[in-house]
Amino acid sequence: MNFLSRFKPSSREGSLGLILIVTIAITGIINPRFLTGDGTRDLFTSTAVVALLAIGMAPIIIMRHIDLSVASTVGLTAWFIADLCAKHPEFTWVQCFIIGPIIGMVVGVINGLLVAGLRLPSLVVTLGTLYIVRGAVYVISNSVDYNAQEMPPSLLDLGQKVYFGIMPFTFLLVIFAMLITAWFMKYRKAGRDCYAIGSNPHAADLVGIKVFRRTFLAFVFSGAMSGLAGVFYLMRFAQVDSTAFYGQELAVVAAAVIGGVTIAGGSGTTVGATIGALLVQTIQGGLAAIGVDAFWKSAINGLLLIVAIYADRTLARKSENALLAQRIKERA
């Protein structure tokens, strides 16, 4: 027991990582193809978009807000870039990587001004922009679709690029994004302010935290990541229409929450959010690999979410009970 407890992960991300490895191992035992280079690469490729969005969303959820407009923004960016590339054949991946985040940031600025500036509830504001942005895609696209032949070959090549046989270029960028944001959230004052704001908004005002600036910038950041995710979407699917990534915003929220980003704000990390996205994808892929009908996909996702919330609540109750016990002892 003592020996085992030495390996007990101390942090939440450690536990999640452990769960992820166990899940991968079980799936691998049932279906060995899952553990091959191809299988792992597929896992990373298919997780990249959601993972990137979850990294962008994590600071917002930590601040007790939410951004539901991300999937629509992915659709908008993906279609817009494809359209630009079709009209400008000279464009390469470089332009795509610049334009994508800029488009996303425009949506982020609108969200940020409404939420931080007017102090409107983010759930409603971003639900609004979810519909507005998607509506804009329908109108602008005018039912035009784009396929691989209209897109820059350099971009598609990059989408196919794999390092060490297992690590796709897109997921490598996800890891970079994860590490940089994780560092920022832990070692910069602005990052710590996010946790403080989500933990106790009233006290955040009392200690003089710049609540407007932090909230606004978090939404702009989420927008930028959504824009980049739009580029990733093109790299993965090499085709886009006005319904691209429709309805996937809640999958992003689910990934973050499963990864330990508390919906009530104040705790969570981008590392957790990324692992959460991987875990969802692994379980999906694993179930497919052992022959479970794809119709079960949503139901399993939902179950996972509830289990994650339950685990959260159980931990919270544990500390509440400890507090009560201490109180009883002191009053005795």
Add this chain to the structure above:
Amino acid sequence: MAQKGDLLLQMKGVQKRFGGAIALRGTDLSIRAGEIHALLGENGAGKSTMLKILAGVHVNDGGTISIGDKPFTTGSPQASIEQGIAVIYQEPSLFLDLTLAENVFIGRQPMKGVAIDWAQAQSEAARLFAELGVPLDPKRQARGLSIADQQVVEIAKALSMNANIILMDEPTAALSASEVERLMTVMKSLKAANKAVIFVSHRLDEVFAISDYITVMRDGATVSENPVGGTDLQKVIKEMVGRELTELFPKTENKIGDVALEIKDLTNPAYFRNISFTVRHGEIVALAGLVGSGRSEVARAIFGIDKYTTGSVKVNGKDLAKGSPVAAMAEKIALVPEDRRQQGLFMIASVNRNISMESFDRIKGKIFLNFKKERALTEIWREKLSIKYEAQSNPVESLSGGNQQKTVLAKWLATDPDILIVDEPTRGIDVGTKAEVHKLINAAAGEGKAVLMISSELPEVLGMADRIIIMREGHKVAELSRLEATQEKVIAAATTGSKGA
């Protein structure tokens, strides 16, 4: 660094009004380095207003304030912090998800290059905690910390900001005896470091044990400022109370009947222990004591919102099921809660919907609710309680505080309860409306209802109650009849637990 005895803060003739209400009408206060200064007064005497002016939450309308030899700049909490003033509110405002080290240094974290130097923050926080004599783990989350330890973190924060003047608003209200002991040790170490500590407290035994100076306030003005040796308990209590009971409390002699509510050995070890008392039909029993003494918790347990571990509640001789407000309401008990905005009313719902909320049986048609009956019901209570609103359909949040309070009362009186429990029925409402609420409560008792009233306002308790039960730190310490009770006795019991004064 200030020397002991240096004048750190001086307030002269400070005034503050909120609309028509005068909160401060000329307050003086002088605070010296290395001194613990107690600020005493009844509720509404202006203590909190004064602290909030110093904290930068409010701006004074008149008078002068100087910090050292410079005039005090008001305006924002940030400005006060920069002038060396730190405030520790009654409810510590920590970030529960963050570590203690981080709570101490939030917004002022030590940096190493471009990154926060966590090791430095933690060792510095550990040093501050050690200095305060409470070795908390700086890497621990603030969640789950006792109120007392949270205060220590707040004090460490104040020290890390180099605050010279530390204000504490009722720091001991929610603490147990051993925690109070420890806080006093911390206050003494602050004093030894030549800081000035100003604290508000209603626990007079503590005040005399620790402070160097005592300032008593009443009705927005300073009544006296004495070194602790120059005054005594009796004198301070007299100065705090200071006025005759006026005709505010139209006590009527009601016919007192059988026992309606009988509480026996009620215990919830976290909040109260072995509480026993009875309330008779037609009787008003007041539950007095300091905030945090467990009064509201007892009421909540009787009504079934919270559970209790042992003991019993009997209504008209019958056992009442525990933990069930539905059962309590079936036995015609009504609880008008302390916090009307959070617990008593549906603020955005209309006046009539709020009043009829617990009386659907009365406004039911055959299948659907009969809204004509709802309007009639509301009209009845508007007249009885003279509630002022423009239209029944207006949301309750558009009403004034006093009218909101009357609406909550109407909601529960409309259920025609046998037993009426009211928690702080007149908190935050003006004098005129207060008298009306008192009249209503008296009238309810006159109709033979048993009334249990929780109140922190002594004049109210003494003016209204037939009997007074006094709680302190979760225990019943005294029970006084209307004839026995005096302000001094009640204060003495609530603050020191002793019966005589």
